[in-house]
Each structure stands twice: as C-alpha cells, then as structure tokens.
Amino acid sequence: MGLERFTPDSTIFADEAVLRDGYRPEKLIERDNELEQYQSALKPVINGAPPKNLFLYGQTGVGKTLSSRMIIERLDADQEDLDDVEVSFVELNCKSLNSSYQVAANLINKFREPEDQIKPTGYPSGMIFTMLFEELEKLDATHCLVVLDEIDAIGNDDDILYKLPRANDNGNVANTAVGVIGISNDFTFRDNLSARVKDSLCDEEIHFPPYDANELGNILKQRASEAFHNTTVQERDDGEFELSSEILEDDVIPLCAAFAAQDSGSARQALKLLYKAGDMARDEGSERISEGHVRNADEVVERDKVREELSRLPTQSKLTLYGLLLLEEEDVLPAKRNRIYERYVLAAKRIDAEVRTDRTIHDRLSQLTLKGFLDVREQNKGPKGGSYYEYEFSIRADLVRDVLQEDGRMQELFEGTDGSMTLDSF
Ligand SMILES: Nc1ncnc2c1ncn2[C@@H]1O[C@H](COP(=O)(O)OP(=O)(O)OP(=O)(O)O)[C@@H](O)[C@H]1O
Ligand SMILES: [Mg+2]
Known part of the structure; x- marks a missing residue:
C-alpha cells in the first residue's frame, strides 16, 4: 500500500487550465450587445471628453469582470494612437473591503510606489479622500478610469460612490478627468443605492442578463476545443458553433448548458460542471466523458454551491x-x-x-x-x-x-x- 504515483495524464484533457475560473479566454462570445453598450459609453474618453460613470450589474458568472478587463485592454491599446489623450486605469476588487474608507485607502496605494504605501486605518476620513484626490490630480494622464469590482461589499457606507464620480464636478480634481465603473452582482445593493449615488455613479447602467442554454453551449464549445484532446469547434455561417470531439459524447455539452441555464445562467457554473465531469471521467480511467459523468458532476457542483451559500x-x-x-x-x-x-x-x-x-x-x-x-x-x-x-x-x-x-x-x-x-x- 502506498500513495499512487503522480503520472502525467491524461487522455481526456489537453489543457485543463482552460476550464478554470482564472483563465482568460481570447474572445468573449455571446455578449455583443453589452460590449457595444459598454464601448459606446466609453467613447467620450477617446474624444477627449470627460468619461461617463458606469454601473454594471448582473448575476454572478455572467461575464461582468471579463468584459470589463477586455474593454479596458482594448481602450488601453487603442489610445496609443491618440496624441491628445492619455488614459490611466486602476482596477480594484472590493470583495474584502467593507467601507468607503478602505476602498479609498486601497486606491491610494494602487497609485503609490511600494515604499510610499499608507496604512489601511488611522486617518480621518476627510483626509483619506483628500489624499486620493491628490493622487488623481497629479497623474500624468488626461483621464483616469477607476474600476471598482464587487463594489457591493461596502454596503451602506457608500460615500466613495458619490465623491469619486463627482470629483471633477465638485472641484476636487481639476487636471484629470475621472470616471468610475462600478460592478456588482447584488441586486439589493443596486436597488438600495442612495439617490445621490444613483445620480452620480449611474450615468449609464449596463445590465448583464443570465445566459440561456444556447449561449452557454456556445461558450462551452469554444472552451472545450482548447481543453480536451481531439476536440475542435467551427463557427458556422449562422453564428452557431459546431463541435466535433472524440472525448465528449454528444449530450455532454448540451446537458452542462441546460443544467447551468436552469439554475443560474452562469458561465462560471457551466464551466465548473464541464470541468468536474472531465475530472470524474479521468478519475475513472474512462476515455470519454458521458452524460452520466455530467449528472454526477452536477450533484457535486450543486452541493458545493449550496454549501458555500449556507456558510456565508x-x-x-x-x-x-x-x-x-x-x-x-x-x-x-x-x-x-x-x-x-x-x-x-x-x-x-x-x-x-x-x-x-x-x-x-x-x-x-x-x-x-x-x-x-x-x-x-x-x-x-x-x-x-x-x-x-x-x-x-x-x-x-x-x-x-x-x-x-x-x-x-x-x-x-x-x-x-x-x-x-x-x-x-x-
Ligand atoms: N461570454 C463569455 N465567453 C467566454 N467565457 C465567459 C463568458 N462569460 C463568462 N465567461 C467565463 O465565466 C467565468 C465568470 O465570468 P466573470 O468572472 O466575468 O463573471 P462575473 O459576472 O464577473 O461574476 P461575479 O459577479 O461572480 O464576479 C469566467 O471564467 C469567464 O471566463
Ligand atoms: Mg466578477
């Protein structure tokens, strides 16, 4: 008896990292409307005008963070060609930050060099905002876009969502045009935004609806072609994707897509399900992934999800x-x-x-x-x-x-x- 040997596998996965949550796909599919709206909201920046403030919302796993990253990279690349515009970007995930103060302090540190970092507590709150405005003022850029992801973590303490989008209008920052992009999957947070925050942050709201089974299927096919051996995908003229695979039985992707669509419409959940099904097939030493693997995987994924929600x-x-x-x-x-x-x-x-x-x-x-x-x-x-x-x-x-x-x-x-x-x- 002893440990099993670690052997390089497998006949199933060519590159399983493609199915993990942190993986950055090359293309974003099935989000054309949202991307169009998003890009058009940022157009003023390219024309040298003050940015709009945006609020992105939609349930978990529907591509908000991914879309944001892609849009910002695109804008960053395209601004190279412009002489009069220099956009700087700051992205902050606010998940573990539960006050406006903490968000402001973390933003300040994003602008500063490692040796000039401030401690996350101890300043009067007026002062922390003044310091943040100073950082924005002295940026060597015409514009600064501040992305605040998972912003609902700050709860009712939403001062920053008023002050930052209004930094130019209120005369706190003059040299840099500031735009805020707030992202949230918490509908209660959105509904409860105070009137003044709604007014300042939500020049434009972009809703990311849940994906339907067909959309999830296409997202999965795209990823499956990179993740599994002997699996290819082709885009047909009508925009649908056609998969051919020696590893995935025909029902696998439709079933993953259907389960995830019924439950949440989340691409994250659909990907997790496909990954887990592949994992189970590999553990069994099976050469193909079957409908049965997906059904078993669904039970495990569902259990994990409920468990996590309960624990929170x-x-x-x-x-x-x-x-x-x-x-x-x-x-x-x-x-x-x-x-x-x-x-x-x-x-x-x-x-x-x-x-x-x-x-x-x-x-x-x-x-x-x-x-x-x-x-x-x-x-x-x-x-x-x-x-x-x-x-x-x-x-x-x-x-x-x-x-x-x-x-x-x-x-x-x-x-x-x-x-x-x-x-x-x-
Ligand atoms: N349209 C898409 N095409 C390809 N992959 C996608 C698409 N939408 C989402 N994904 C994938 O699904 C996962 C979740 O996406 P993302 O992190 O953007 O969701 P989110 O809306 O920010 O969720 P949360 O509210 O939980 O932060 C990621 O792994 C992402 O790569
Ligand atoms: Mg996100």
Missing part, C-alpha cells in the same frame, strides 16, 4: 436553521413559525447571541425561503380557523448540519456525544 449566512439565519434542524430530529417538520422561534431562542441564548424578535425571525424565514433553502406551505384551517404557514427544508438537512457545525460560533450547539445537537433546556 449571518449567525441569526444560521440559528434559525438550527431551530429547524432540531425539529427535523424530532421528526416534526414542516413546522409553524412559533415552534421554530422557540428553538431559535434557546439556541441564541446558548451561544450568547442577541435574541431577535419573533417578527425578525419571520423575515429570516422568508429570506431563507427566497434563497431556496426552505419550502413554505400555507395551511388552511377551514372557514373559521384562518391560515398559517409551515416551513421545512428544501435542501438536505445533513448538508445544513455539516455547514453549521463548521461554524466556530455554532459549535457549542453540537457538543453532545459524536456531535449530536444539544440544548440544555430540553
């Missing part, structure tokens, strides 16, 4: 789910909200979390239902009895349990023998 839930939502888990153990699901609430209160007290009102937990239950973790049913008690709602899991309870158990704060609730769930007051 706030503690109060996890405590609510814990209440449902207890009821599941008692075999009394579906259950009414007051029963869930009783269990929730005990769990919240046990880990010293704030105990929220029954009303708040009702809202949590609705959110969890919207997110697809719970099912709700209306029960009627006949003409006089009125109606009430009952909740149960719409995903597997053992998955919920696994994820909650991994959360450091919730661990105390699983400290019975072999991780069984405990609440003293029961």
